[in-house]
Amino acid sequence: MTSTSNTIASQYLCARCGDTNQRRRVRWPEGFVCRRCYQRATRCRGVCPCCALPNRLLPGLDTRGKPICTDCAGIDDPRLTCTRCGDQDEPHRRGLCARCCLTDDLTDLFTAPDADEITPELQPLLEALTTQENPRSAMIWLRNPDVLDLLTGITTRRYPITHATFADHTSPRIGRHLRDLFVRCGILPAYDRNLDRFTSWIDTKLATTDIRQARDTIAGFANWNHLRKLRTRAERAPLPEGAILSAKQEITVAIDFVNWLHNRSLELGSATQADIDTWIATGPTTRSSAMMFVRWCTRHQHMTPDLIFPHRTSRRTPVSSDTDRYTQLVDTLQRPDTPIWVQAAAVLLLVCAQPVTRIAALPLDVIATADDGQVMINFNADPLSIPASLAAPITALTRRRPHMNTASNHTSPWLFPGRSPGQHLNPQTMMKQLRNNGIDLIGARNSAMRELLRTIPPAIVANQFGFNPGTTERHALTIGTAWSAYPTLHENSEP
Numbered sequence: 001m002t003s004t005s006n007t008i009a010s011q012y013l014c015a016r017c018g019d020t021n022q023r024r025r026v027r028w029p030e031g032f033v034c035r036r037c038y039q040r041a042t043r044c045r046g047v048c049p050c051c052a053l054p055n056r057l058l059p060g061l062d063t064r065g066k067p068i069c070t071d072c073a074g075i076d077d078p079r080l081t082c083t084r085c086g087d088q089d090e091p092h093r094r095g096l097c098a099r100c101c102l103t104d105d106l107t108d109l110f111t112a113p114d115a116d117e118i119t120p121e122l123q124p125l126l127e128a129l130t131t132q133e134n135p136r137s138a139m140i141w142l143r144n145p146d147v148l149d150l151l152t153g154i155t156t157r158r159y160p161i162t163h164a165t166f167a168d169h170t171s172p173r174i175g176r177h178l179r180d181l182f183v184r185c186g187i188l189p190a191y192d193r194n195l196d197r198f199t200s201w202i203d204t205k206l207a208t209t210d211i212r213q214a215r216d217t218i219a220g221f222a223n224w225n226h227l228r229k230l231r232t233r234a235e236r237a238p239l240p241e242g243a244i245l246s247a248k249q250e251i252t253v254a255i256d257f258v259n260w261l262h263n264r265s266l267e268l269g270s271a272t273q274a275d276i277d278t279w280i281a282t283g284p285t286t287r288s289s290a291m292m293f294v295r296w297c298t299r300h301q302h303m304t305p306d307l308i309f310p311h312r313t314s315r316r317t318p319v320s321s322d323t324d325r326y327t328q329l330v331d332t333l334q335r336p337d338t339p340i341w342v343q344a345a346a347v348l349l350l351v352c353a354q355p356v357t358r359i360a361a362l363p364l365d366v367i368a369t370a371d372d373g374q375v376m377i378n379f380n381a382d383p384l385s386i387p388a389s390l391a392a393p394i395t396a397l398t399r400r401r402p403h404m405n406t407a408s409n410h411t412s413p414w415l416f417p418g419r420s421p422g423q424h425l426n427p428q429t430m431m432k433q434l435r436n437n438g439i440d441l442i443g444a445r446n447s448a449m450r451e452l453l454r455t456i457p458p459a460i461v462a463n464q465f466g467f468n469p470g471t472t473e474r475h476a477l478t479i480g481t482a483w484s485a486y487p488t489l490h491e492n493s494e495p
Contacts, residue, residue, distance in 0.1 A: 016041075016061075029074045030061065041067070042080060042090035048072055057088035092136075102135040105142065112155050119155050124185040134405040141406075146171040150178055163191055172200070180421035193423065194239040195230055201248065202227060211255055212262040217302050222251050225296050241357055241427050253286060254293035268297065273307055280310070317478070320443035322451060325350055328439050333393065335437070341402055341416055341425075342433050343393035349434065349441070351390055352465060353448035354379070356434070356441060360427040362415040369395055380466035450479050 013020050015031035022034035033041065041059035048056045050072040057080065060073020070080060070088065080088050082097035089097035096104075106126050110118040118126060129138050141147060150169060153159035166179035176197075182188040202222050211218055226247040230239060258268055260279060276294065280287055291311065297303040320328075332338055332346040348354045348362075358379075366378040373388025375395060386394070394415075403417045404410055414424035434441060449472070452461050458472040 026077065028060070028077070039090065098139065099130060099135040102139055103130045105139065106130065109142070109148075109151055110155050112157070121161055121187055122151075122155065124187055125181065128181070128185050128410075132406050132410050137406055144174065146174040147178065150174065161187060163188060163196075167196065167200070177420060180423060184422040192234040192239055193420075194241060194244045195234045198230065198239075198244050198247065199227065202251070205251065205255075209255055210259070212259050214258045214268040214302070217268060217297065218251070218255055218258065220300070221254055221293055221296050225292070226251065249286070250289050250292050253289040257287075257290040257293065269303060271303060271307070276307060276309055317446060318440070318443040319450065320440050320447040322447055324440070325444045325447045328437075328444060332437050332439065338437060339402070339433075340393050340396050340400075342437060344397040345416070345430055345434060346437065346439060347386070347390055347393055349439065350444055350448055351386065352377070352379070352384065353445050353452060353467075354465070355445065356431050357427045358466070360416050360425045360430050362424075363413055364398065364401075364415050365413065367394065367398060367415060369398070380463060382464050384464055446475070449475055453479060 012022070012032055012034075014022065014034035014037055015028075016033060016037040019034050019036070022036060025035040025038040026033050038059075042057065044058045044067045045055060046058055046067070047054050048058060048069040049066050050062060050068050053069065056069040058067035058069055059080065060068045060070060060075050062068050062072070070077070079091045079095070082089060082091075082100055083095040084100045085097065087097055087099070089099070092098040092101045103126075106129055107118055110122040110126055112119060129135075132138060142151075146169070150159065150166070154161055154165070159165045161182070163179065166175040166182070169175035176193075179188065180193070183190055206215070206219055206222065230243065230247065233239060233243070257279060261268060261271055261275065264275075266275060279290070288311075291309040294303065294307060294309040298305045298307050329346060329350045333343055345356070345359050348359045349356065362377075368376045368383075369391075370376065370385075373391065373395065375386045375388075375391035376383040377386065377394075378384070388395075397415065401412070401415070401417050403419050404412060412422070412424075416425040416430070417423075418425045418429075431441060449461075449467070452465070453472060453476045456464075458476040459469060461467060462469040462472040
């Protein structure tokens, strides 16, 4: 009995992983291949190292264990060829590859019960989903009941194709993702995503926060001061992440201020200068963010008009030493488990002194690679050259960016694509990853900027790196390299 068991086990010994427990799958020239190894092998694509043909299925292995195509491996398995499109891929169902199955599923989903063809408005979405690099991820995504509800509702005209349909859906996350995907496909007009999320944030904040007095005043400050101004600003250009974060902090601190007054048995309208001074002196520096709220209240007669909220000036500017910054850069570049995109962001921050909000939003087309490996980046007017030794992560990132395998971003214009359709990586996500790699975001960036100013005039640094001239001049004065040190440039500069 034992001999028989050993014989059966040896028949199902996987030639790749050595497992004997998985007895379902195939026999290839190398021997039995278990289900797990078969699936891994039939999802490997690329250039075959033997015949050098591109975009090939690479299920076989050469003598060095490198994946090779079916022809070079001698694998004669008709199941790996789709009976419809003729492409080689892991069979998904009924002799069809995953892409053909996805096309069938979406065609059925996008065709109304009483129609012979798919809903015309959804044709661009069908093309985007079926041409993405990994069709299986779309098939898994389509199992989500909220995704099915929205897409089925639009197909049957139960939901109109409007921004409100997605903004008001019971699943905000799915609604935002599909909304961005519809914009990306040209089905919906573009909208300011940051403004939209800020509008929703205000509604949630006012509805769920414990505001112990002056609720209407807080609502007026949020809607008539911040939201109105941001809407006007968004008409001229997309809102940056920093403007939204600043507005959120001012509203949050304003709520803390009125609650602080309430806890001291004071009404907002009766607050005195002494109360404001006490508020500032007895809490964290973030309390200074209540300045805009107090000034708004005095203008609109919610508080005594002669109140003064002093402007807080930073006591110090954090600056890392050059040695610490170089150490942070070397550690990030040499750590083997650090993602390429994090290494590229570190170079742009620690060498080029770029703020994270700008790094995250860098378009791909501002970067060019020279024959000698140097990278040219156009931050502002004149291209900036980065040596090949430092530019390696940026070059590698341009060749293989993350989050590019789905319909959301397979034509993304960003150097750092995000997970949301058409969006770049969230700056907060980048900040978190850089901090996790031991990078002092503010101190290291100030250090990098001051190193630039020790060798390049402030006006040129501002122009080439896209900085505010006042910022570079302030740093130059701090390190003793003022604009006046360059009289020729000063005289020739435009007013």
